[in-house]
Amino acid sequence: MNQGKFITFEGGDGSGKTTQLSRTIDWLKSQGKHVLQTFEPGDSALGKEIRRLLLSGEHTPVPAAELLLFLADRAQHVETVIKPALAAGKWVVCDRYTDSTLAYQLAGRALKDNGQLRDMLAWAECGVSPDKTIWLDLSVEDAAARMASREAGGEAANRLDNEKVSFHKAVYAAFDNIQRENPTRVQRINAGQSIEDVQADIQTVLGQL
Ligand SMILES: Nc1ncnc2c1ncn2[C@@H]1O[C@H](COP(=O)(O)OP(=O)(O)O)[C@@H](O)[C@H]1O
Numbered sequence: 001m002n003q004g005k006f007i008t009f010e011g012g013d014g015s016g017k018t019t020q021l022s023r024t025i026d027w028l029k030s031q032g033k034h035v036l037q038t039f040e041p042g043d044s045a046l047g048k049e050i051r052r053l054l055l056s057g058e059h060t061p062v063p064a065a066e067l068l069l070f071l072a073d074r075a076q077h078v079e080t081v082i083k084p085a086l087a088a089g090k091w092v093v094c095d096r097y098t099d100s101t102l103a104y105q106l107a108g109r110a111l112k113d114n115g116q117l118r119d120m121l122a123w124a125e126c127g128v129s130p131d132k133t134i135w136l137d138l139s140v141e142d143a144a145a146r147m148a149s150r151e152a153g154g155e156a157a158n159r160l161d162n163e164k165v166s167f168h169k170a171v172y173a174a175f176d177n178i179q180r181e182n183p184t185r186v187q188r189i190n191a192g193q194s195i196e197d198v199q200a201d202i203q204t205v206l207g208q209l
């Protein structure tokens with residue numbers, strides 16, 4: 001059986017991940033691929049509970065606890081959802097993964113890391129790293145404008161969306177660094193274009209896989 005491919009979508013809130021992910025899934029299916037659409041945090045049975053703890057705003061975990069909850073969610077997701085799908089030959093397309101944890105929980109929270117935390121991030125992947133990562137690159141200002149209209153359309157902001165501008169700037173800078181450090185895996189896409197043009201760029205990148 002063919003081993004599938006693991007694709008992740010990354011970028012700030014409002015950069016268009018969910019919009020582009022669903023279009024990408026439709027396109028992959030039209031190409032005859034078997035596809036699994038998934039997301040983090042929360043797309044496993046245990047993960048649903050972890051997601052609620054992380055995002056509802058009922059609790060404010062300290063930065064270390066927040067990081068560990070995200071990593072617990074990841075390990076459960078990889079072992080129970082992602083690995084079985086890859087083994088069945090599916091293309092797994094995931095809305096956020098380790099790069100988001102690095103950007104939000106390490107850089108956004110300004111957690112000091114002497115290398116230990118990056119090792120933990122790698123360990124929590126349980127051996128599954130992306131074949132390709134699509135980084136939807138959109139400025140913090142443009143993303144904030146989109147979020148405002150999305151909320152007007154009825155999708156509520158979560159605890160992390162509501163962080164201050166300096167947090168989102170640190171997240172952006174982290175994604176930028178991650179792309180520079182992993183230029184082969186991480187493809188930067190200009191997310192300020194129309195939905196159709198962003199999707200065309202994504203299809204060009206994934207077509208090369
Ligand atoms: N290329 C685009 N141009 C204009 N608006 C967009 C574009 N892509 C997405 N949007 C809108 O911006 C908002 C955020 O998009 P979304 O896909 O939910 O982002 P994310 O999942 O990264 O937070 C939504 O209201 C969406 O309809």
Ligand SMILES: [Mg+2]
Pocket residue numbers: 017018019095
């Ligand atoms: Mg989304």
